[in-house]
Amino acid sequence: MSIRRLPPELINRIAAGEVVERPASALKELVENSLDAGANQVTVRLYAGGLERIEVSDDGCGMAPEEMRLALERHATSKLPGDAIDRVTSFGFRGEALPSIASVSRLTLESRVRGADGWRIEVDHGEAAGEGPAALPPGTRIRIEGLFDKVPARRKFLRSPRAEYAACLDAVKRLAMARSDVGFTLDHDGRRILTLQPTEPPARVAELLTHELDRHGIGIDCTRDGLRLTGVISLPTFNRGVADQQYLFVNSRPVKDRLLVGALRAAYRDLIARDRHPIAALFVDVPLEEVDVNVHPAKTEVRFRDPAAVRGLIVGGLRHALNEESGRSAAREQAAAPVMWTSSADLPYRLREGTAEQSEAGVGLMYAHPLAPSREREGVNDVAEAQRLFTEAPAARAEPAVEPVPTYPLGVARGQVAATYIVAEAEDGLVIVDQHAAHERLVLERMRAAREGGAVARQALLIPEVVELDEPECDRLEGAADELAGMGLDLERFGPTAMLVRSVPAALGRTDVAALLADLAAEIAELGGPLSLRDKLDHVAATIACHGSVRAGRILSVAEMNALLREMEVTPRSGQCNHGRPTWVKLGHGEIEKLFGRK
Numbered sequence: 001m002s003i004r005r006l007p008p009e010l011i012n013r014i015a016a017g018e019v020v021e022r023p024a025s026a027l028k029e030l031v032e033n034s035l036d037a038g039a040n041q042v043t044v045r046l047y048a049g050g051l052e053r054i055e056v057s058d059d060g061c062g063m064a065p066e067e068m069r070l071a072l073e074r075h076a077t078s079k080l081p082g083d084a085i086d087r088v089t090s091f092g093f094r095g096e097a098l099p100s101i102a103s104v105s106r107l108t109l110e111s112r113v114r115g116a117d118g119w120r121i122e123v124d125h126g127e128a129a130g131e132g133p134a135a136l137p138p139g140t141r142i143r144i145e146g147l148f149d150k151v152p153a154r155r156k157f158l159r160s161p162r163a164e165y166a167a168c169l170d171a172v173k174r175l176a177m178a179r180s181d182v183g184f185t186l187d188h189d190g191r192r193i194l195t196l197q198p199t200e201p202p203a204r205v206a207e208l209l210t211h212e213l214d215r216h217g218i219g220i221d222c223t224r225d226g227l228r229l230t231g232v233i234s235l236p237t238f239n240r241g242v243a244d245q246q247y248l249f250v251n252s253r254p255v256k257d258r259l260l261v262g263a264l265r266a267a268y269r270d271l272i273a274r275d276r277h278p279i280a281a282l283f284v285d286v287p288l289e290e291v292d293v294n295v296h297p298a299k300t301e302v303r304f305r306d307p308a309a310v311r312g313l314i315v316g317g318l319r320h321a322l323n324e325e326s327g328r329s330a331a332r333e334q335a336a337a338p339v340m341w342t343s344s345a346d347l348p349y350r351l352r353e354g355t356a357e358q359s360e361a362g363v364g365l366m367y368a369h370p371l372a373p374s375r376e377r378e379g380v381n382d383v384a385e386a387q388r389l390f391t392e393a394p395a396a397r398a399e400p401a402v403e404p405v406p407t408y409p410l411g412v413a414r415g416q417v418a419a420t421y422i423v424a425e426a427e428d429g430l431v432i433v434d435q436h437a438a439h440e441r442l443v444l445e446r447m448r449a450a451r452e453g454g455a456v457a458r459q460a461l462l463i464p465e466v467v468e469l470d471e472p473e474c475d476r477l478e479g480a481a482d483e484l485a486g487m488g489l490d491l492e493r494f495g496p497t498a499m500l501v502r503s504v505p506a507a508l509g510r511t512d513v514a515a516l517l518a519d520l521a522a523e524i525a526e527l528g529g530p531l532s533l534r535d536k537l538d539h540v541a542a543t544i545a546c547h548g549s550v551r552a553g554r555i556l557s558v559a560e561m562n563a564l565l566r567e568m569e570v571t572p573r574s575g576q577c578n579h580g581r582p583t584w585v586k587l588g589h590g591e592i593e594k595l596f597g598r599k
């Protein structure tokens, strides 16, 4: 076997495979170069998602003709004056991007240093293809055409122009967030997509993320041990099905680092369902010597000297902010949209028609007032009675308005709808609570508080209960017995296919122990993966909580409803259920007035 040195074109092409895998990554390299050149304005033009053509112009420092030739050579960079690769502040530092891109496309580089004439160099798939004078304002303009046209192996992996365009837009957004002091424009197929004036970071982030974050976002700013975290995250209830709106930066460099993504995820643990994702723009600033940016070909991952400190800062900082905001629920404003509320204006009319189902209309409405118990239970069975109910002069409230409404944030229970939702009157509006979602959350928080306080109240069963299960299920439960005991669930093996339960967490109240054990066994099987013990316990606690909570469909007494509301007010993170859905919504007086055209 003979060893040979590879020719430079081949080396460049191999590097291109790592540095530029699609139009968006070539575009990212070009914009980074413009930013490194001190540009105040970066102009991007794309055609067919960058597959046909990518053009980037800037008003940066420009290059003289001999610098342009060097720039296209491998490992030629102006960005490492010494050997201090551990202290780079520029986006680039390897001198790899331009020669790599030039080896897999037709590239035209035009540049002009202020006070000198402009020059143009063309390269066709790594071969010089001519040069000469060029007319352009001071700065640099680069055009890439036919990217990967002659590299079928790569071309195969490219997606549709739409998908490539989406990736390009994302790349520009990330860099625009990283450098809010620079103006950007982006055109696609001749259409203007973005115009961004130089501004401050929060304003830039707000411009590029959904405007909904004005109402559903939480601002972050915290410092710990010389590390700083700033930015904005969404309330847990304002989440997405894909993690496409998470922008992470380390020392102003956009990254897609696994450590940071994992920390973000961990901060939302149990506030959001496993398949939902928060929106976030987070900026981590660490001393230069704390981070190595030279670990990934496209520079999108970094290595921290002290990863635990960074993770701690993110999880701790976000968790704290989320706790402080826990009472807020994203659905509050959503629910205020009139479309979410069906108008009941035609209800009395339909009742007057007198058909069978219409009497049902009364059944769903249950009055909380203790003096109306019979109607509450039985519903309104006859049409005449329903008519009287709906055509009588309306009373202001289901419950007589004898006393002023005390100032509880979630108000006073006025009734229950569909045996599932509690309707309450607050000083500033109408509140609807999903009783199961809310109670599930409360049970989980109670269990967690108890666990963290080290004293889990357990309720011993007078007669220990024997639960029959499969052998593997028993094995799993037996294996987790210590952890479960830590949560107040004491069980032991009782033969090959049964478990004996001696106590249950007191937070649960009365519960179907057999169903709980079956669910736990399934949960433990599912969690078999690489989750931390703490994560597992939280999932298990959530499963237990689900069993302990009042179901939809259970009729609650007024006292029960009010007790639930009061506990929600003092429980952290009670604004959303364990799956990230809101537990309550509020319709403000102003919004009610709007619905009735009074405003």
Ligand SMILES: Nc1ncnc2c1ncn2[C@@H]1O[C@H](COP(=O)(O)OP(=O)(O)OP(=O)(O)O)[C@@H](O)[C@H]1O
Residues within 6 Å of the ligand: 029, 033, 034, 036, 037, 058, 060, 061, 062, 063, 071, 072, 076, 077, 078, 079, 091, 092, 093, 094, 095, 096, 097, 098, 099, 139, 140
């Ligand atoms: N838009 C630009 N304006 C001014 N100079 C530029 C511009 N683009 C590239 N250059 C010069 O060309 C050099 C090579 O650029 P290239 O992107 O290939 O490497 P780099 O930015 O130094 O490192 P990296 O490969 O990590 O991006 C840069 O160091 C810079 O001096």
Ligand SMILES: [Mg+2]
Residues within 6 Å of the ligand: 029, 032, 033, 091, 092, 093, 097, 098
């Ligand atoms: Mg570069």
